[in-house]
Amino acid sequence: MDWHTLGSTPFLPPLYWRAALKRKITGSTLPEQGLRCRVRINPNDVAAYRKVCGFADSPILPATYPHILAFGLQMQLLTAKDFPFPLLGLVHLSNRIRIHRPLGGVSELTIGVQACNLQPHSKGATFDLLTTAEDSLGLLWEAESRMLCRGVKLEGEALDNPLPTPTQVSELTRWKAPADIGRRYARVSGDYNPIHLSALTAKLFGFPQAIAHGLWNKAHTLAALGEHLPAANIELHVEFNKPVRLPSEVTLYCSAPGSSGELLLKGTGDLQHMVGKWQPIA
Template sequence: MLWHTLPRSPALPPLYWRAALKRKITGTTLPTSGLHCRVQVNPEAVAAYRKVCGFAESPMLPATYPHILAFGLQLQLLTAREFPFPLLGLVHLSNRIRVFRPMGGVSDVRVSVHTRNLQPHAKGATFDLITTVEDSLGLLWEGESRMLCRGVKLDGEAPEQSLPAPNTVNELTRWQAPSDIGRRYARVSGDYNPIHLSALTAKLFGFPQAIAHGLWNKARTMAALHEHLPSANIELYVEFKKPVRLPGEVILLAGAPGSSGELQLKGSGDIEHMLGKWQPIA
């Protein structure tokens, strides 16, 4: 892996423009290089994120917050000329995070991003976007987002990968996903994907109404599960199913508190939005 070090997290507006202009698949090989840079944690930005995602005040960073620290680097990586797939239209299938140590007192970190594991899929091809966060003591946090690019032709069989429906979960809580949550999440995350912002912009991409961001669904779920979960040595994995249309109500079902368990996010009419599990890091 060849690493390029950036002096700071990239500015987002030029990257949005680059993403908007690239609409074609230009290859079937992932880049062999990654990006990293040092990032400062801004307490005011963390507080705004907590408010949007429902996290209580705490000296610990929310387990999902490193996604926000990495977003500029991820956008630069996925809009680079050598990256073969257009960013607009990628589908986030699943997300895994690992919290190795308690994330208290985190202020200055090194964030790294790269891609790997290109595989055939029934609808195209998938790859993993890997993000790591290191502090002065070493690896603190790792994230793995599986992304689908439709229309890519790869040789080979598509591997079957899906969580079974949980059978030991009960309703824990429910909440409203308001019509403006996509815009509010965009302001704290930097992710202004049109499918999340309004019905008008979502319709341009084939959605009848705006849908909630998958990582907001996961963050809101982690906030609701706060009392259930250990603060470190934990792996949290979710698969995104049917999108949450805005506005809408979602219901969180979960197993008993402990070092491992299962979760399910459902909507009206028993629609399944997200499946997940947590467990100690192997």
């Protein structure tokens, strides 16, 4: 992997233009370049994020927060000329976070992003968007988001290995996903994908109404689990199934507190929105 280090996080508006203008698949290989940047953590931004995602105040950063720090780098990577797939239309299938040490006392991180692991899929092709966060001691946090691009033709067998639906889980809590949560989450995350903002903009992309961001669903779930989970040496893996249409109410089911367990996020009429598990890092 060839790394390009940026002096500051990318300015988002031009990247949105680039994303809006690119509608065609232009290749079937991923670029061999990753992006890196040092990022300062702004306590006011973290506080605003906590409020939108339901996290209690804490000296420990929310487990999903480094994704927010990485968003500009991810946008720059995924809208670059040599990136083969259009950003609008990518489907976020799953997200796996590994927290190596507690995310406390952190004021500055080096964030890295890269795309790798291009694989055939029954509906096109998937790739992993890898994100890392390092502090002065080394690797602190890492994540992989599996993205689907429909309509890509690749040689080889499609390997789909979904997480089984958890059975040993009980209801923990429920919450409402209000009609404006896509806009509120966009303001704290920078992710203004039209499918999340309003019914009007979602209809342009074939959705009858706006849907919640997958990472908002995951963040709100981790906020609800709170002390249920270890603060470090933990891998948190979720798969996004049916989208959460806005507005709606969801119910979180999970296993007992401990170093490993399972979770399930359901909507009305038994709709399965998200399945997940947590365990120590292998």
